[in-house]
Amino acid sequence: MRRWLPVLAIGTAGVVLGAFLTLWLRPAAEPAGPLLPTQPLNVERDQAPTTLLAWVPRGLPAGFARAVAGLPGLGAVTVVAEDDVWLRRSWSDAGEVVDAPPAPYRIPIDAAAVDPATFASFVPVADRPSVDALATGQAILGATSAELRGLGPGGVLDVGGVRVRIAAIVPDGLIGAAEMVVSRRTGARIGIAHDRYVLVRPRDGRALSASALRAALRPLLPASLGLDRAVQVRAPGQTPFFRAGDAVLPPVIVKSLFGEFAARPGSIPGSLQVDPAWAATHLETMRVPLLGQVTCNRGILPQLRAAMTAVRARGLADTVTSFHGCFVPRHIGWNDANLLSYHSWGIAFDLNLATNIRGEAPHQDPRLVAILDRFGFQWGGTWIVPDGNHFEFHRAV
Numbered sequence: 369m370r371r372w373l374p375v376l377a378i379g380t381a382g383v384v385l386g387a388f389l390t391l392w393l394r395p396a397a398e399p400a401g402p403l404l405p406t407q408p409l410n411v412e413r414d415q416a417p418t419t420l421l422a423w424v425p426r427g428l429p430a431g432f433a434r435a436v437a438g439l440p441g442l443g444a445v446t447v448v449a450e451d452d453v454w455l456r457r458s459w460s461d462a463g464e465v466v467d468a469p470p471a472p473y474r475i476p477i478d479a480a481a482v483d484p485a486t487f488a489s490f491v492p493v494a495d496r497p498s499v500d501a502l503a504t505g506q507a508i509l510g511a512t513s514a515e516l517r518g519l520g521p522g523g524v525l526d527v528g529g530v531r532v533r534i535a536a537i538v539p540d541g542l543i544g545a546a547e548m549v550v551s552r553r554t555g556a557r558i559g560i561a562h563d564r565y566v567l568v569r570p571r572d573g574r575a576l577s578a579s580a581l582r583a584a585l586r587p588l589l590p591a592s593l594g595l596d597r598a599v600q601v602r603a604p605g606q607t608p609f610f611r612a613g614d615a616v617l618p619p620v621i622v623k624s625l626f627g628e629f630a631a632r633p634g635s636i637p638g639s640l641q642v643d644p645a646w647a648a649t650h651l652e653t654m655r656v657p658l659l660g661q662v663t664c665n666r667g668i669l670p671q672l673r674a675a676m677t678a679v680r681a682r683g684l685a686d687t688v689t690s691f692h693g694c695f696v697p698r699h700i701g702w703n704d705a706n707l708l709s710y711h712s713w714g715i716a717f718d719l720n721l722a723t724n725i726r727g728e729a730p731h732q733d734p735r736l737v738a739i740l741d742r743f744g745f746q747w748g749g750t751w752i753v754p755d756g757n758h759f760e761f762h763r764a765v
Contacts, residue, residue, distance in 0.1 A: 418569050418570055418576065419490060419567055419568070419569050419604065419610070420567070420568050420569070420576065420578060420581055420601060420602065420603055421565060421566075421567060421600075421601065421602040421607070421610040421611075421614070422436070422565060422566050422567075422568065422581060422582075422585055422599055422600070422601045422602075423564060423565035423566075423599070423600050423611075423612035423613070423614075424589065424593070424596065424598065424599050424600075424612075425596040425598060425613075425752060425753045426596050426700070426701070426705075426706055427562045427563060427564055427612075427705070427706075428447070428562075428563040428564065428565070428566070429589065429590055429592075429593060432563075432566075432588055432589070433445070433447040433563055433566055435588045436566050436568065436585065436588065439584055441570055441571055441574050441576065442568050442569070442570060442571065442576075443569050443570055443571035443572060443574075444486065444489050444490070444567075444568065444569040445486065445566060445567070445568050445569075446482060446483060446486040446487045446489075446490055446566065446567050447482075447483070447486075447563050447565075447566050448480050448481070448482055448487075448544065448563070448564055448565050448566070448567070448611075449480065449481040449482075449552065449555055449560050449561065449562055449563045449564060450478065450479065450480045450481070450546060450560065450562065450564040450565075450611075450612065450707070451479065451559060451560045451561060451562055451707070452476040452477065452478060452479070452699075452707055452708055453476070453477050453479045453527050453528060453548075453558050453559045453560060454474035454475070454476060454477070454527065454528055454559070455467060455469070455474060455475040455476075455477050455525060455526070455527055456469070456474055456526040456527070456528070456529070457469075457525075457526040458517065458519060458523060458524060458525045458526065459523060459524045460518075460519065460520075460522075460523050461520060461521065461522025461523050466517065466518055466519060466523070467517065467525075469630035469643070470630070470643065470645075472632050473630035473631055473632050473643045474630055474631070474632065475628065475629075475630050476629075476631060476708055477525075477527065477547050477548055478546055478547045478548075478618070478619040478620060478707065479527070479546060479547060479548040479549070479550065479555070479558070479560055480543060480544065480546035480548070480549045480550075480555075480560070480564075481549070481550050481551065481552045481554070481555025481556075481560040482499075482502065482549060482550075482551065482552065483551070483552050484499050484500060484502040484503045484551055485503075487499055487502075487567075488500065489569075490567050490569070491538075491542055495536075495538055495542060497536075498535055498536035498538055501535035501536065502535070502549065502550055502551040502554070503551055504535075505532065505533075505550075505551070505553075505554050506532065506533050506534065506535035506550075507525065507532045507533065507534050507535060507548050507549065507550045507554070508534075508535060508536050508537070508538055508543060508548070508549040508550075509534055509536075509537050509538075509547065509548055509549075510537075510538065510539070510540040510542075510543050510545060510546060510547060510548075510549075510620060511537055511538065511539055511540055512540050512545070512620045512621070512624060513540075513546075513547035513548060513620050514534075514537045516547075516620065516623060516624060516628065519534060520534065520537060521534050521535060521536055521537065522534060525548070527548075527558045527559075528557075528558045528559050530554070530557050530558050532550060532554060532558070540609070540618075540620070541609060541610075544565075544609050544610050544611035544618075545609040545611055545618035545620055545621070546611070546618075546620075547619065547620050561705075562705060564611075564612035565610075565611065565612040567610065568581065577603070578601045578602060578603040578606070579601075581601050582599060582600075582601040585599045585601065586599060594727075595726070595727035595753055596753055598752045598753055599752075600614070600752045602614060613707075615746070615751060616710070616746065616760065616762070617710075617761075617762065619707070619708065622710060622713055622715065625667065626650065626665050626667050626668075626713045626714075626715055626761075627646060627649070627650045627665075627713070628646075629642050629643055629646040629647075629650075629712075629713075630642075630643040630646065631643060631697065631712075633704070634697070634698070636698075636702070637702060637703075637704070638698050638699045638701070638702030638703050638704050638706075639697065639698045639699075639702065640697035640698055640699075640708075640712060641697070642697045642712070647695075650665055650666060650667075650713075650714070651663055651664070651665060651666065651695055651714055652664065652665075652666045652669060654669060654673075656669075656672055656673050656676050657673065657676040657677050657679075657680050658676045658679060658680055658685055658688045658691075659672075659676060659688070659691040659717075660691065662691070662694050662717070663694060663695045663714065664694035664695055664714040664715070664717070665694075665695070665713055665714035665715050667715070667761075668714070668715050668761045671743050671744050671745070671761070671764075671765060672717070672743075672745075674743055675739060675740050675742075675743035675744075675745065676688075678739050678742075678743065679736060679739050679740075682735065682739065684733065684735055684736060684739070687720075687732075687733040687735065687736040688719055688720065688736065689720050689722075690719065690720055690721055690722065691717065691718070691719060692717070692718035692719070692721050692757070693711065693717065693718060694711065694714050694715075694716065694717040695711065695712075695713075695714035696709070696711040696712075697711065697712040698711060698712060710760050710761070715760055715761040716758065716759065716760035716761070717759055717760075718757040718758055718759070719732070719736075719757055719759065720732060720756075720757055721757040723756075724749070724755075724756030724757035725756070725757070726748075726753065726754070726755040726756075726757070726758075727753055727754065727755075728754070728756070729754070729756075730749035730754050730756025730757075731756065732747070732749060732756055732757075737749065740759055742765070743765055744761060744762055744763045744764060744765045745759040745760060745761060745762060746759065746760055746761075746762035747759055748760075
């Protein structure tokens with residue numbers, strides 16, 4: 369495959385991604401390795417001050433978006449679907465091949481689908497012609513995605529056998545840091561099937577707080593959601609990007625930092641088989657204190673070793689009773705209706721699973737959590753549905 373990103377030293381992250389990383393990634397003292405050719409990411413630019421984000425873990429339930437639109441006092445509502453789609457090939461505007469993953473592998477792309485008519489009111493007037501182009505079957509790429517791909521307007525993507533022309537490149541913050549956006553009609557053709565979040569705006573002259581919207585949305589969630597019967601609402605300034613699962617790094621950032629792979633569905637439902645060439649370049653197996661032999665992305669191993677060394681040095685070795693993998697290529701929850709797990713890049717790991725089941729009250733030692741956080745690993749125990757065994761890379765230290 370073209371353009372495999374070199375393995376990045378973790379210190380690179382603090383320099384490369386500009387304004388975005390001031391929120392998520394702390395700069396290291398000595399950046400190492402080549403800098404990624406990405407522009408500083410746009411955090412809250414282009415979001416209307418009154419726009420609010422609402423999402424439900426693992427996708428919006430049937431009828432939820434319609435019920436939201438029926439709430440009194442709302443002036444505008446748009447629904448965003450999002451799934452991983454499979455890129456077979458791409459061409460520049462001059463017709464030159466850009467992406468050509470080796471058969472039978474394809475490149476997973478974090479793609480969103482919107483209704484151009486309702487989505488347009490949530491972007492600045494100057495960008496609405498780009499949104500209008502979606503209705504003609506074209507696509508929009510985010511700035512970081514375009515840089516990663518090496519594509520611009522006029523380029524063509526073959527996604528699932530459907531060729532889609534790129535109409536425009538827009539700031540990442542405008543499209544929730546999705547790699548690609550298409551219309552809902554085009555999305556249905558290329559495999560975008562699950563509604564993930566809604567954007568809402570109150571009627572002119574009316575105020576709407578995140579807490580008030582959350583209170584209005586909770587009764588709309590069916591009991592059948594079980595432990596996922598929860599809704600997250602964000603106001604401008606509360607999150608770097610308006611997208612579902614906004615607490616974690618968007619996939620395009622993960623790709624920029626840790627490499628982009630090609631893959632195909634694995635033999636186990638919900639699993640992936642990653643291109644061995646990518647694995648050979650980006651993964652490493654080594655012994656880590658308290659964890660034993662681990663296979664992770666090379667980019668996180670220095671931080672992971674340092675973190676676990678610190679846990680042992682503090683006399684907290686007994687707070688780690690089990691380790692459950694790092695590189696495990698799969699969809700979240702082993703369900704291909706969900707987006708890709710960050711285990712697929714080898715940047716997440718699970719500790720003490722037996723006493724920290726997803727959806728249950730977590731029982732990690734707070735001293736262990738604090739050390740891992742200090743070394744840049746986010747804990748899933750604080751998420752809207754707690755996943756107390758889960759830790760993943762979140763920032764460089």
